[in-house]
Amino acid sequence: MRLIDVEVFLERERQIKEGNVDRGTKPVLKELDDATTDYSILSHRWVGNEVNYKEMTKLAKMENRDEIRERSGYQKIVKSCERAKEDGLKWLWVDTCCIDKRNSTELSEAINSMFRWYQNSKKCYAYLHDVAAAGFPTSCDTGEYPGSSGWPEWFSRGWTLQELIAPTDLQFFNKVWQPIGDKRNLSTTLEKITRVPSGILEEGLDSDRPSVAQIMSWAADRKTTRDEDRAYSLMGLVGINMPMLYGEGEKAFLRFQHEIMRKSNDQTIFAWNPTSETPEASGVLADKPSHFRDCHDIIRIKPEEFHSMLRAMSFDGVSFYDLNPWREFWPSWKFTLADVEESHISTVADVGIRVRLPFIPYPGYPLVSKVVLACKKRDSSTPITIDVVCWRSIFYRFTGAVGWHPLSDSYQYSKVTLAYEHTGAPSGFVIDKPDGVAATLREVCAIEPRVADGGNPQHFSVTRAETHHVVDERLRILALLTYYLCLCAVISTIFLLGITLGGHCSWFACGEAVLLLSCLFWTSLEVSAITPVVYPRTENTLPPRNYILKFRDEIVVLTGDQRAITSITRAETIFPLQTLRTMRVVAVILQAIPFAALMKVPTDGNLVSFSLLFAQFLTMVVIQIIWIIERQKLLRYHALILALGRPKLTKYTFGSREPAVVLALLLSGTEKADEVMNELSLTQDSKAWKKWKTIVLAHIKNGGRFNVESSDWDDGTWTGTEKENLNRLFQDARKAYQVFEEHFKESVSQNVR
Structure with missing residues (x-):
């Protein structure tokens, strides 16, 4: 770090006062190691007329040295040097003149080292330039200090926070350089002013990190x-x-x-x-x-x-x-x-x-x-x-x-x-990865016949799903009941296997019992899996918004009763999906146990025994067939009807994504159209797309009909390809608005009312 030689500085100041300017005087500043040098340091509020590095080093040779010496910034350095000399310290650091701020590398190094420099100083002098009293202020005074929350301005500056905490010995001085207290003795008052705990002020950051x-x-x-x-x-x-x-x-x-x-x-x-x-x-x-x-x-x-x-x-x-x-x-x-x-x-x-x-x-x-x-x-x-x-x-x-x-x-x-x-x-409106009941809605929408066709084989659909039904709480009781039935089936199976292995039960009887239990387990599991649940207090949670479900080639706009929308977006099955997969594996294992009974078939050829075993095997096969053939789609569709009634679905299919996005924005009526458009659209950075987006959003906000003429956007800077793309995009937007006006506008207005 670069330090002021206190003796050299004061001697130069004495000579200048006497008119004996020694232009060959010793250097005032010297590079030293802060870890091995005893030095003092100044903490102050910059007031605009400070002394910089060049003025400090070249003062004796400068024609305007008298003007510089009259500055309050220079007088702070003089008083600090005099105080350091009284304290027996030969070196002083002042941020205004010890850093050459013209050198960005030096400035960066100084800022990164500043806390350490204040921490290693033997004395730190905090100069409160706006305190006239002979004592430290102990109460807030907005009349005396109106611009700094009623306390001296030194306490309102960003840099002085570390200058307050880092030094071990910090002494405060008023505007005429009278000592008015030190950090340790004033720690209680300082805590009230700065919110820094007194323990940290007295012992440092390491005392209570x-x-x-x-x-x-x-x-x-x-x-x-x-x-x-x-x-x-x-x-x-x-x-x-x-x-x-x-x-x-x-x-x-x-x-x-x-x-x-x-x-x-x-x-x-x-x-x-x-x-x-x-x-x-x-x-x-x-x-x-x-x-x-x-x-x-x-x-x-x-x-x-x-x-x-x-x-x-x-x-x-x-x-x-x-x-x-x-x-x-x-x-x-x-x-x-x-x-x-x-x-x-x-x-x-x-x-x-x-x-x-x-x-x-x-x-x-x-x-x-x-x-x-x-x-x-x-x-x-x-x-x-x-x-x-x-x-x-x-x-x-x-x-x-x-x-x-x-x-x-x-x-x-x-x-x-x-x-x-x-x-x-x-935006908080678009659900990018729907799960639970919301995911089932996509499959229902996929089989919904479309209102009209955009005339392109690559279809992109928008479905408005309106529902005014709330899940019946009785379904929750049913789901909990089946949940416990599943658990009972598993425990009973483990118990039966135990007593069979212990020789207290025949394998034939065990197989029959396990078959019945596996059927109970499978049935209960599937009922639980398809039964959505409305959690307690959900009806008190009324989201002030219509959600949009985003899929790869489909957008579903949820509208209607807010409690019903809540049921779709947040309703979960009694078993989480990842747990459901594990439980289905358990069901397969349970159903395979009866095969063990086939290995224990009596050799007397008892017709009843063979009939029961055949029925057992046939039942297991039927269960597996039902499980495999379109089971999930059928059960999910049933769950949606059971939970929410049949949502009113209105669907339109376009030939590209852009008109579908515009229609979704019109249907949702969201105030965050800009964010929602970014979330629903593919990433677009072209100049034409950005121009189209700006104009379309303005029309959506103002309720326009998208009758955009080329004169509205063509400023003569567009290429032929860009014009073609823009015309196509505006045609898509116009088509989306026509669909909205023809099929949706009246129902959307009624829903808003």
Whole structure:
């Protein structure tokens, strides 16, 4: 680091005052090692008339040296040198003149080293230029300090936060350089002003290592001249280094958080509070430090504590873990300490942050889940949670309104990718990978006869599914009953096999009994699998939107009663799909057990025995045939009718994707038409497509008829091919509006009313 030689500087100042300018004086600045040199350091608020590096080194040779010496910035250096001399220190560092800011490499190195330089200093002088009193201010005074929340301006600046925390010995001076206190003696007052705990002010960061969210909260209301400095001024406090890129603006804070995640697994960085300006779907990292304003008491949780908290965690007074009667056998609830420890390990990639986290879906919102973070409020016994929304396997922070509480029996522990920023965030209307009952709707729509044909063999369909039915709660009771029947069948089979192997039962009798039990198991399993469930309080969750189901060659727009839409988008079968596959394998094994009885057939040729065995074998074959031949489609179709009645389906088939997307936007009536169009369309970067999109969105917003003439868009810069493409696209949009007007407009208007 480059330091001011206190003796040389003061001697030069004395000579200039006496008029004896020695142009050959010793250098005022010298390069030294901060780890082995005893030096003092100045902390101050820049006021615009500071002394820079060139002026400091060339002062004796400059014609305007008297003007420079009269600056308040120069007088700060003089007073600091005099104070350092009194304290027996030969060297002083001042940021305004000890860094050659013309050299970007030197500036970057200085900013990355600044926390360490303040930390290694023997004395730090904090100059409060706006404090006239002989004592340190102890109460907020907006009259005296109107521009800095009632406290001296030094406490409102971004860079002075690390200058407050890093030095071991920090002394405060008023505007006339009278000492008014030191950091240790004023720690209680300083905590009130800055929200930095007094223990950290007295003993340093290592005494009680704060979380990232806590450090960010201290900087939430601080200001810097450059947006980038809001991030750069915090680097030393979290122990990271990164290159300076002045000109990147607020992106510096995002890059700063990237670097934190590369070095730390501190999940408090996700616990920021959204504001009214935050998009409904955004990245999981905050845009600015002010989002952490109320995070001063958020602390990290160790894996062991997090593990116990997850088991005891509750909503509405009921433990998630206790809600599942078969939690010890249910794979999604078998989380271990190893799982929790893995959640404390994250990987930073180009697409986002990969981390393993516990998820709880919301009722009525198929894309939104609640995520449990490994952090908590200091006095709380439960972890902090945030909402996320998934789009194309990437999870974004969700700040919109959601249901009353998450689903208790859909708990998952999985590795996910969290998006850095809101670029590419979903609209929240389009379901990209429908499952459960929503997935069955696609098969129903596939066999629905279309209203009209776009005249192209490559069909792309849009179906409006209107439903006003809600699942009967009695179906839930039926599903639970069959669930327990499945369990009884498995337990009984294991018991029978045990007593048969023990010689207490014949293989023939065992085979007959197992056949009956396997039939019971199979029937109960299939009934459970096809019975959708409306979870408790779902009817209180009324999503203020119409969802769009996106498939490869089909778009389904859900409209109608919001409770019915909730039932389609969020209703689940009593068995999760992955568990259902496992259980069907078990059913096959159970049905194969009767073959063991064939190996034990009596040799006396008893006709009754042979008849029973043949009936047993025939029954098993019939069950397998029923299972294989179109079983899933028939049962799913039956489930949809049983659960929701027959939805009113209106379908139109186009020859390309673009008119289908336009019709879907018109049917949904969404205010986020821009985002929804991006999600439904294939990726398009051509100039013609972008122009078409802009004009089409304007017509959708204004309710136009898409009567677009070439004069509306042709400015003479388009090629012949581009004009041809644009004309085709506008014809497609016009066709979509005609279909909407002819077949859908009246019913959509009635639905809106």
